[in-house]
Structure formats: C-alpha cells, structure tokens
Amino acid sequence: MNKKQKKMLLRILISAVLFFTLKIVVLDDLYETVLFLIAYIVIGYDILIKAVKGILNRQVFDENFLMAVATAGAIALGDYGEGTAVMLFYQIGEWFQSYAVGKSRRNISELMDIRPDYANIEDENGALKKVDPDDIAVGTLIVVKPGEKVPIDGIVIEGNSTLNTSALTGESLPRTAAVGDEIISGCINMTGLLKIKTTKEFGESTVSKILDMVENASSKKSKSENFISRFARYYTPAVCYSALALALIPPLLASLTGNDPMWSDWLYRALSFLVISCPCALVISIPLSFFAGIGGASKAGVLVKGSNYLEALASAKYVVFDKTGTMTEGVFEVSGVHHASIAEEKLLEYAALAESYSTHPISKSIRRAYGKEVDTDRVQNVEEISGHGITANVDGVPVAAGNGKLMEKFHIAYQECSKAGTVVHIAVNGVYAGHILISDKIKPHAEQAIRALKDIGIKKTVMLTGDRRRVGEQVAADLAIDQVYSELLPGDKVTKVEEILTWKQGKENVVFVGDGINDAPVLSRADIGIAMGALGSDAAIEAADIVLMDDDPLKIAKAIRIAKKCIRIVYENIYFAIGVKLLCLMLAAVGIVNMWIAIFADVGVMILAVLNAIRTLRIRKL
C-alpha cells in the first residue's frame, strides 16, 4: 500500500465505523443528521472538491460529478444514511481498484525481474567492485559470481558454469557455459565464477531490450481497448442526459395530465441511474487483462510486442512454418552412404578431404561424420563450382563431390537417391563411387506441436521451404502438416504468404513462424509474425510481432492458448459489465432498483471484473 492508499483506508474505516454505529444506535434526529454529515464529509470531501473543480473546468460528466450529484441529491431528499453509504461504497471500490491495480503492476514486474542492478569489475588490486551496468563500456572484463545475474551480453573469457535461463525462456533445463561461449544477459549464473568480456552496452543487451519491449507492449492498444475508450466517451454523457430526462420528463408529463408528479421518486431513480453509470469496470479491466496476459506470456518465454498482437493471435486460423530451423533443427547430419563402389569409410574420407576448405553446413556435416582430423596437406587444386560442387585432388587422385549437375558436367553416370535429403555424389578418378545422403533432423516436439495446433482449432498448417520437393514432402508427411510448398526462393515465400492471406474469411488471421534469420519480409507480411529461437538474435526480435525465446515449436500452441484465454476474459468482462449495467439501468428507470443495487452495479461489477482480469496472469496449466 502506498501513502495515498493508507490515508484512504483510514478515512474508509472512520466513516464506516461512524456509519454502522449510527445504523445501530438510535439518536435524536438532529444529532443523527449531523453525525451522518460528518461521516459523509470524511469519506467524500475529495470527491466533492473534484466535482466542483470539474465544473469550473467544464468537465461536468466525470465520475466525481456523478457521485457528488447522486449522493448530495440523496442527502437533499433527506436520505442521509443512503447518501453516506453510496459515497462510502464508491470509495471502497476505488480503493480496491487502486490496490488491485498496484498489486498486479508489482506482480508483473516481479515476473519480469530480470533487470540486473549491478556489474562486478576488478580494480587494480584484484578486488571486486560493484558498478552500475550502464557505465560499462564494450569490451570491459566483468565478473559474474554464482547466484548473480549476467548483467551484459558477452563472451566467456575464464571459468565454467551452468546458467539458468528460465527467467528468459521459461525453460528450466540449465545451459552450460565454457570459455569462448557467448552468453546473454538475464541468465542466472548457477555454479562457477565466470569472467566475461562484454560485447554490447547495457542498453543494447538482451535483457534491456526484452524489458523495454514488455514494458511498452501494452502501449500498442488492441481493438477491444480502443472500442472501450470510444464507448466510454459516448456512454457517460448519454447516461447523464438520460438521467436528466428521467428526473424531468415523467413528472412533467404526469403533472400535465393531472396526475401526481412524484418529483422525489423520479429524482431518486435518476440518481440511481447516475451511480450505475460509471464506466470504471470496463475501462480498468480490459487493459488490465491485456497487461496481465502479456506479463504471463513473457514468464513462459513468449514475448508479445503489443496488446493488438495478442488479440490478433487469438483468432489465428492458418499457421505457416518455415522448415529449416523451425520444424527441423537446421543442423545437417549424414544419414547414409549409398551405392558405394569402394569402402564406405573411404568414400567419406574422400568427400571430407575434398570439402575440407568449405564452411557450408553440408561440408561440415560430412567432416563430422568422417570423425577424424582432416589433413589438408593431402588436398590440392580445390575448385568450387558454384551451384554444382567441388573438385579437388586428394592424394593425387582427382575427386568430384557435388550434386547431379556436377556429375552431368563431367559426363559421369550416377544413381539418383530414393530417400529425402541433400545428396552429395562422389566421383573418384572419373568413375562414380557412390553418394552420401545428408538430412536435417526434425525437432523432437515438432509433431506434437502440429497436433496441439489442430487441437486448438487451427484450420490449416502450411510449410514453406527452399528445399527439394522430396525433402519438403517427407517432412510434411512425418509431421502431418496439411500443405507444403517446396523449392521456393526467399522472395517466393512472401508471394506464398500473400496467397494464403486470401484464404481468410472474416476475422481469421495468418501466422507465420520462422527463425527470424532471413525471413524478416515474410514475418512482417503475415498478420502475425512469430520468430522462434530468438534468444540473442536482435534481427529476429526487431522483425517479429511475437518472439519465442527458445526454439521449441510447442510454444506456438501455448502462445495461442494464452492469447485465447486473455481474449475470452476480455470479452467476459465486456459482456458482463455492460450487461449488468444495462439491466440495472432499465430496472432503475422503472424504479425497481434502489441505491444499494446501483452501488453493486458500479463497484461490485468493477471488483468482479478486476478479479477476473487478474486470472490472465495464471498461464502455467495452458
């Protein structure tokens, strides 16, 4: 509780004690009136002052004005108790709102408690000194002790340790860090002392970027929020004029027709109208739901860049994936040696030696499969033929390693491979010697992830890949992906996403999931771009609307479920609050509702809506 809240609580207590004592103890009318008025002033003086200021500033239709008119009206009608009670409950509601909002603000900032407070540097004597991470220049050596947060991105220079990344990724499995590893800020160093050379300034480090993003996310307002602000803008004046009409028209009509005008009855109804009308419940609970939803999502390693994206994600119906790095590991592995006319090890050795100068992932995978140290002295005359492969002399023997086109170029007959994957044909001394099949590994959760998406009502899953048709179709079949487009150039992917965008009907959205490395244009073209495995990749964080901090495809479905829950709660609150208010307004107009029910329609609805909104924070079971 802050100072303001404590003071308000004290006022509420004094006024409540006085109010209930007066309700029980029977006193002289005059004393009772005076004491009720004291209780009223204690609890409501600030509202009255604000109402007067509002009128002076020509802001007549705010809630202070409504409450002041309603309560003062009740008192003028001789209902001292009721006037005081209404003001008392209104203030209790306001107090509760401010307390709940303050608490969820704190809860969410605790969720995102990854901001490092200091960094350790060594001074001349080797003693550690704590300094503000903002003051550390790029290339400074910092020391991170076990139990401390890594304050700035950098490279490990000395020491071994395991890092807990759960605050960033929601993933509880620790990572290891050794000399030469790049580590990102926000992780907690668990076991050993690490010396790190910083590679970025604090403001550019992962942790600062993430905090900045989450804190600003709720500034990008959703359609529901904009609807509510527009609604509130018309609603309050509309209710005020209706209240005025209710106070004047029926009694005037009654007196014109010669009936009893019942002025005070109609005035009372009009005042109840004013009490019910306050739009707080809506105006507070909708942004609070989004704020809590974004906070909860970030706890699970899903960073949402704006309330609007969370809202759009809830109506996702088509999910488009990039293959490499999203559904597959993006790490190539030799999965077989076929049609070898010489010993398989010998074939691998020739291939590994011929490709020894290449840094292509395919070449690396062949060298890995070979497993032995490559002696580059055995290789001469290496020539890389772009789009074809490599020729070289290995131990003086001419070797060609590459695709079918390379074989055709040298008029060497070769065997097509029947399996899916990248194929490297090898010819030794002008004779076909067999081929090596290299395939990418499907991620362990990929199939489960596709099933989870189907379970939450995704209409169609589509995979885009630049890879060969056979590879694409094989992966799609293994994962039960509905549709696959293969052999696409990077530009084709944008065209395909545009084509998929035309499938939409009504309020459906297309999500594109990629690894953020070279698909930035596609990420921005889709309704929602999700970049995954983005931890430490600035480009991906920039380009995407939603960022998955680790590369587990299951998180896609989780993100959609979080969004759906959040939107469901938003709609519950909209319908519930508007529904109850309209009902009470109608009942008040015909005189069934008294001031007590009116207060429930205002404060009660608001409290329930706020409690409901806070539920969005709980995402563990999703």
Added chain:
Amino acid sequence: MKKTYKIEVDCANCANKMEEAANATIGVKQAVVNFMTLKMIVEFDEEAQPKEVMKEVLKNCKKIEDDCEIYF
C-alpha cells in the same frame, strides 16, 4: 521525435481522458497513455519544443483531471 514520460494518475478512465487531452494539445503529433505502466509516450511535431509542449499538455490534463501529474 518520441519521448516517454512517467505519469501519476489514479483511474483508468482518467488516463484515457489524459490521452485525449494530450492529443488535443498543439505540437503533439500523437500521444499514448499506458495506465498499467503509468507512462505517457508522446510523439512531437517536427518543429515543436518538447519542454514547452509538455507544459501545455500538463495544463490541459490538469483541466480534465486535477489529480494527475506528468514528470518531465
């Protein structure tokens, strides 16, 4: 030019009204008030002086909600 200011305001509806008031101020291209993080993000017109504009923004905000504060 875009700047972020810390604000103090008690109710969400008042925050909405502050946003409206800020947007109506001369020199402000667009203003967004975030009630949950208590921040006002103001994009100024090209030739505007943020300090001067913010004085006006605060004055306009005070008019609609006396109990608010902008720190600049």
